[in-house]
Amino acid sequence: MEAARHNDPISLWAPRRQLTLAQARRRSERVKYLRYALVGAAAVSIGLFLGYIVRSAIGQESRPPPVDDSQAVTMVNPRFTGRDAAGQIFTITADTAKRRRTRDGAVDLTGPILRDSKGTEVQAPSGFYDRDLGILELYEDVRISDAAGYMFNSQGARVHVAEDRVEGLSPLEGQGPLGDIKADSYEILDGGDRIVFKGNVQTVIYPSNSGQPAGTREGDEDGTP
Amino acid sequence: QISSDGGPIYINSERTESLERERKVLLVGNVDIRQGTARLRADTVTIQFAPQQGETAAQPAQGVAGSFGQVESILAEGNVYYVTPELKAKGDRGNYELATDTIVMTGNVALMRDRDVAEGQRLVMEVTNRRTRLEGGGGRTRMVIDPEGKSQETP
Numbered sequence: 001m002e003a004a005r006h007n008d009p010i011s012l013w014a015p016r017r018q019l020t021l022a023q024a025r026r027r028s029e030r031v032k033y034l035r036y037a038l039v040g041a042a043a044v045s046i047g048l049f050l051g052y053i054v055r056s057a058i059g060q061e062s063r064p065p066p067v068d069d070s071q072a073v074t075m076v077n078p079r080f081t082g083r084d085a086a087g088q089i090f091t092i093t094a095d096t097a098k099r100r101r102t103r104d105g106a107v108d109l110t111g112p113i114l115r116d117s118k119g120t121e122v123q124a125p126s127g128f129y130d131r132d133l134g135i136l137e138l139y140e141d142v143r144i145s146d147a148a149g150y151m152f153n154s155q156g157a158r159v160h161v162a163e164d165r166v167e168g169l170s171p172l173e174g175q176g177p178l179g180d181i182k183a184d185s186y187e188i189l190d191g192g193d194r195i196v197f198k199g200n201v202q203t204v205i206y207p208s209n210s211g212q213p214a215g216t217r218e219g220d221e222d223g224t225p
Numbered sequence: 226q227i228s229s230d231g232g233p234i235y236i237n238s239e240r241t242e243s244l245e246r247e248r249k250v251l252l253v254g255n256v257d258i259r260q261g262t263a264r265l266r267a268d269t270v271t272i273q274f275a276p277q278q279g280e281t282a283a284q285p286a287q288g289v290a291g292s293f294g295q296v297e298s299i300l301a302e303g304n305v306y307y308v309t310p311e312l313k314a315k316g317d318r319g320n321y322e323l324a325t326d327t328i329v330m331t332g333n334v335a336l337m338r339d340r341d342v343a344e345g346q347r348l349v350m351e352v353t354n355r356r357t358r359l360e361g362g363g364g365r366t367r368m369v370i371d372p373e374g375k376s377q378e379t380p
Binding site: 148176177178179181183193194195196197198199200201202203204205206207 | 231233234235236237238239240241242243244245246250252272295296
């Protein structure tokens with residue numbers, strides 16, 4: 001078989017295609033090992049990939065990176081509207097509102113102003129509004145005025161917007177048709193017709209003719225009733 | 226007024242309700258009213274204000290300008306004490322009326338003037354004229370006069 005090949009002229013310059021049996025076996029062995037190696041490498045890389053995913057899912061990295069307060073969402077000129085228990089509309093506006101991360105629905109406000117349908121207006125340099133609880137807290141120089149003519153100041157007030165009730169976090173002090181009043185809390189009821197002051201209420205009433213001697217009425221100078 | 230001196234009325238209470246339309250103020254809980262040299266204490270007090278001139282019940286004055294105006298009547302109930310430099314009076318109920326400028330106390334009334342004590346059922350005090358009249362109501366009045374005290378001119 002060997003001699004016939006050498007005498008054939010074509011085979012002299014044609015590439016040598018045939019492998020001997022042993023060479024063919026060695027080649028197959030090599031291919032087999034390469035295949036194993038390839039499969040093994042693929043398995044290792046897939047394992048590494050899955051392992052990384054599992055580890056990061058378990059480990060700390062899965063939570064979003066913490067956002068510090070300076071980067072929290074700040075709304076400019078926000079407006080919140082709602083209805084109180086009696087179905088009356090109230091609006092809360094402010095210069096800015098910054099969402100409080102620790103509690104959903106709670107925002108810190110600068111320059112908040114609350115207005116309700118009865119003409120009550122409550123404003124302060126800073127405050128905090130919790131929509132879920134329906135509470136607006138106001139701090140520093142709080143000013144409260146209402147349609148009945150009462151005007152109050154306080155260093156801190158909590159407005160229960162759903163109940164239309166203002167509760168002083170520090171004594172409320174002010175004036176109104178009745179006179180000068182100081183109280184711990186103050187509540188507007190019956191559409192502003194009834195105003196209830198509670199807690200250490202100190203009132204000073206100025207009867208309209210208090211200047212005149214008591215008992216005298218206009219035109220009746222000699223003092224007899 | 227509760228004092229012939231007139232002037233602002235200073236009130237302390239646990240709770241105060243201002244009723245705009247009825248022009249009434251309800252004072253509840255340890256009520257302490259001072260005007261001039263007079264002082265009134267009671268469990269509850271209701272102050273009724275007179276309508277302002279040119280204001281009708283249908284069109285009450287509103288806002289700061291619409292101040293409550295003149296006190297028309299003061300009704301005190303429960304442990305009522307009325308104290309002035311001249312006398313001390315106690316009763317279950319006390320009522321002041323601007324029209325008559327008189328305080329009427331009823332119910333277990335006791336009146337003390339210096340060291341003299343008198344008891345009865347109805348005490349009438351004219352605020353401006355400083356005249357006082359004690360009536361026994363159904364029963365009799367009782368009076369204890371301390372001869373040591375200054376001579377008192379009793380009507």
